[in-house]
Amino acid sequence: MASSPRSFSILFFFFIFLIDPSISTRTSFIKLPGSVDGSRYCDSWRLAAETNNAGTWDVIPSVCVDSVADYLNGEQFLSDYNVIADYVIAFAKTVEISGDDKDVWIFDIDETLLTNIDYYKAHGYGSEPFDSNSYNEWVVQGTAPAFDASLRLYNALKKLGFTIILLTGRDEDQRSFTETNLRDVGYSGWERLLLRGPKDQGTSATNYKSEQRSKLIEEGFKIRGNTGDQWSDLLGFAVADRSFKVPNPMYYIA
């Protein structure tokens, strides 16, 4: 459906700029309204984070550790992800697949296809500052489970005929661990796995992922959909026809 010029005009006329990194403020230290109890405030904070109203944040509010843990380990998170997956599939079914293998669906990996909750559980559910060393030790173990809902979604989109491209902020030297982890938990049949190479270091996630999407469009791919847990998976340029944000109240990547 969308030719490149059409995509461009759509991209130009329908966009949103929720975050300007140059002027965004750190609001993770926002004060609790006195009249609001912790759980209520934390539910509001999660909504603010999911809608990007909270802007850039470093760690989850310390008062919300239990609330975030309860949410992630309970039924609500599963329901939230499943309802989004249903909306994705409902949209995907309306897309006319051209049959030239150029209709792409992009997936992010961490907190989108794979869950690192076992790592974060041991690190305060996002309340501790990110430690790349210990996180990378976790990643190379290759034991991150799939979300049931994302596996269901992934397979449904594959069956509908989309070309699946995985676009992650993980580094190129984590390719083999990542591929093995993905296959071990049931993912298969992706067209490409795009990881950060040496040239991509130091680029913001929004720019890096936008550049990668842009290259795909230059190659003739039509990016029909995109699914990620971060706004930086979805924002930027060369965005998909529809983008879907899956919940992640543990960390924010700009």
Added chain:
Amino acid sequence: MASSPRSFSILFFFFIFLIDPSISTRTSFIKLPGSVDGSRYCDSWRLAAETNNAGTWDVIPSVCVDSVADYLNGEQFLSDYNVIADYVIAFAKTVEISGDDKDVWIFDIDETLLTNIDYYKAHGYGSEPFDSNSYNEWVVQGTAPAFDASLRLYNALKKLGFTIILLTGRDEDQRSFTETNLRDVGYSGWERLLLRGPKDQGTSATNYKSEQRSKLIEEGFKIRGNTGDQWSDLLGFAVADRSFKVPNPMYYIA
């Protein structure tokens, strides 16, 4: 801070395209997952709606009327709005006001400054198809209350030195009722109230509001922030440096 060329480059490089109206699907008839109870599903539906994952929808799911009513009449909605207002104010305080009265904050009116919950309460909380006749009868009464949080936010932004511009989908012939209603509940000191004129009829909300913002920029205004309950208040072109989505689970305007 943001000159026009800078705004343009920011706008070009940081945007999102969550909704393509030409290909969006009506997903308000999405099936309930069998294993999920009504309240849990409805909380998930609200999250999907607030994050724009649900795309365009006509009426709230009939199973969610009680859940939406409970949410709107309870403490969580107040908390959600207050937490967003705190994030808005935290961001607004970082904006350097130039002193030339050109630093604009845009507010939508319905479900942003004024609440029409009394109308929707009598019409199924968004579960009945929208009836413009009965809704307009309500609007001309001019009795819509303010949200406490929005009044607090409005006054805080005014005090910080922003030029307040009200941009609404209401029609020009509702100007006097609207002004009176706003003043009656405590709003004052806006620079302009922009309503839909005869030429704006038939234009989507996203395009209409984008065009109005574009004209403001041409006049030399710098749109520092924008607050609305609809994605169509915030999406499009000529968007603000930061946009904030306040919750509204009752209706969706494309």
